[in-house]
Amino acid sequence: MAKIESAFFDLSYLDALARRNTCIHRLDPRIKVIATAVFVICVVSFHKYAISAMLPFALVLVLVMGLAEVPASYVARKLLIVSPFAVMVGIFNPLLDHQPLMQLGPIVISGGWISFFSILLRFSLTVSAVLLLIASTGFNAVCMAMVKLGMPRIFAVQLLMLYRYIFVLVDEGIRIHQARALRSFQKRGLSMKTFSHLVGQLLLRTLDRAQRIHLAMLCRGFDGTIRIQRVFTITKGDLFFLANCCTVLFLLRYFDLPLYIGRLLTRLLS
Amino acid sequence: MSHHIVEVTDLTHTYPDGTMAVRGISFRIHHGESVAVVGANGAGKSTLLLHLNGYLTPQHGSVRIGDFPLTKATVQDIRKTVGMIFQDPDDQLFMPTVYDDVAFGPLNLGLPPEEVEIRVQDALVRTAVAHLRERPPYKLSGGEKRAVAIATVLAMTPDILVMDEPSSNLDPRARRTLIELLAGFHHTKIIATHDLDMVLDLCERTIVIHEGTIMADGPTLDIFNDMELLARSHLEKPFRLQGCPICSGELSR
């Protein structure tokens, strides 16, 4: 339970962050969605053993994070908790791939280790980028932006309603759960039977609620289509940001900046 | 505007599981009247109200709103006339922000954007929640949610307001605000409630329902002073009429 409560703390915390007013927040949501997509695609398109070439992307993220006033500690904490399927799978790389790729003094580093760290880096970058998008835009605006970018409206409505009722239903779930916990004295987990009663109960209430919501919608002239009025305007500033952002990302993708700097430095030193 | 009459004749409703929730109810409510519907839990109040905006169609008997009998053909128009406020505002606030919620109805009416904007702003100002405009509904207090729920209905400019337990789950202050708000409306009002003190404040007429039938229908004060009737309908005299100066609010006035 604690876990999920903290997850929902996250929801409201991200929501609160999204209501700030910085230059990043003020950008058109569509611009931010596209920029995030470009960022993610650039990162995942690096070859398997890329590490240093990817680092400038972290720089970009940190920069935007700073501008958007999103606490880096929060993002870092999220990265640590997030379910690491990637890490779990990646950890096999060092075991499977012994091809020596790099020599640091006496230590030879295999391709496996490098690709493993590459996976970790990719993971951190892509996850932070998405968190940053939500923290600087807000879920509702992201959904509406996606509609303008061609997502079916009914799917957006689905997302918005899901998000709206998470809070209500989690409350209800917690109440049902506590009512049971108060009546049972052992702290052990639920048996399958109790669980199914609990969840079944929650499901029945949910179905009733859906019916009442439908009624409330009908009362206000619902005819099967949900209309949301939202005007977004892309300003010159928005376009300027997007153009710059894409240029920088593409440049960073195709020119291995750290490598050049490294070469330059070694040449200077030698 | 004398045509905003609500007329229910010999209405009966049986749920699919065989529960006879409403058994032959008849009444007539005139324009501008404010009527309370009271009765014990399970008396059939909510079921009755669900007929007034056509969510349930009469199985037997009839419902007339204004000049129209309620049928499949008229239900759309009737829903524009009758605004319904539900017991749990969470059921009524299903959109991502307060603004979207209040605009939902006007947008469905096909109004132009400027008109929608005017209606939303007007409804929010009337319910004193204009400052909550951009907030998501789950971040509102119970009282604020209720006020926004009322705004969503007002934005449809209904002539008749139907409310199911509007004061439940409100703290005393939010309840008081709500009562003042409702007292300021000149709509025809039909309020199902257990809050008899609120009835004293808002409704000159009361209909008592017991097990699906009407036990009494008359001026609120007469009904609340009829101890025998109240006992038979599983109700209690409101505190304020019990002659206690503290409960009756005399001291605070």
Next chain:
Amino acid sequence: MHMADALLSPAVGGTMWVATAGTIAHCAKKVQRDLDDRKIPLMGVLGAFIFAAQMINFTIPATGSSGHLGGGMILAILLGPYAAFLTIASVLTVQALFFADGGLLALGCNIFNLGIFPCFISYPLIYKPIAGRRPSPTKIAIGATLGAVVALQLGALGVVVETVTSGISSLPLKPFLSVMLPIHLAIGLVEGLVTTAVVSFVWKARPEILELTAAAKPLGALNLRNVLAGLMVAAVVTGGALSWFASSSPDGLEWSMFKVTGSEELDAPEEGVHHTLATLQEKTAFLPDYGFKQSSPTESIENSEPETSSWPMIDSGTSTSGLVGGILTLMMAAALGLLFKRRAHTV
């Protein structure tokens, strides 16, 4: 099991995105055309319900570990395939955006793996023909369990194929499959049991709800020939997958995977596949942190609890090891779980 951006190549991620986006658009059209506008709020709150339900953990029978609902099958049963697919997609999107479960690019894969199979394979081809229009507790149980197992097997297959073809991970197809499939067999069985329990509960309390969706014909008339044809396709797909992972010698595909991952320059013959597999087996007798809980978001940390870290040995070389190994592991897990349970009681 959520796919992650970090393991995906743009080509694989993009392909799955396109496939998923197409399916979403198709389903959106179907749902919009479906005259039942009750479904719109119903889908919304059921999505939220899945979240709320996932926070409640239960004890998996005969083991000490805990699991939670996945929900794909329940949604398909309650909503029919199109609406259920949209709902599953929305749940996964919110997970991706807020709980960083997977990521943007991987979202396509995740929706595909966890949505397509329960909605368009298990529900129409398994659950519906079995449960029929007049469901009974037994029919619900068989249909839901089989459906959940098949959906999760195919989903796991999806994860493996996407990971391996992306080539970011060095894991070869066969051992990866031989771990994922048995684990998901177990997860599928549990999911099936839970789905059965919840659906039966609803069915007992309000049979009309299930009859409503059972009577609605969201797939059009589903005639027997279509069902048979579908089952054939499913059989071929599953058979193909099984024979892949049962074949004992490294096959062409696997070698090509190695080419793709760029590890073809493995320096010595003894450094080849068999050697690596052996090393793998040697070094990772246990897959840490990989239990039932893994299919959930954000709980990696609790996963280090002893009960859940008891997952299967990698049985790399021999054929048909998958299923046998899976059952064996299940039993081992059960035994270990019991052991822990007893310890917990005596302490």
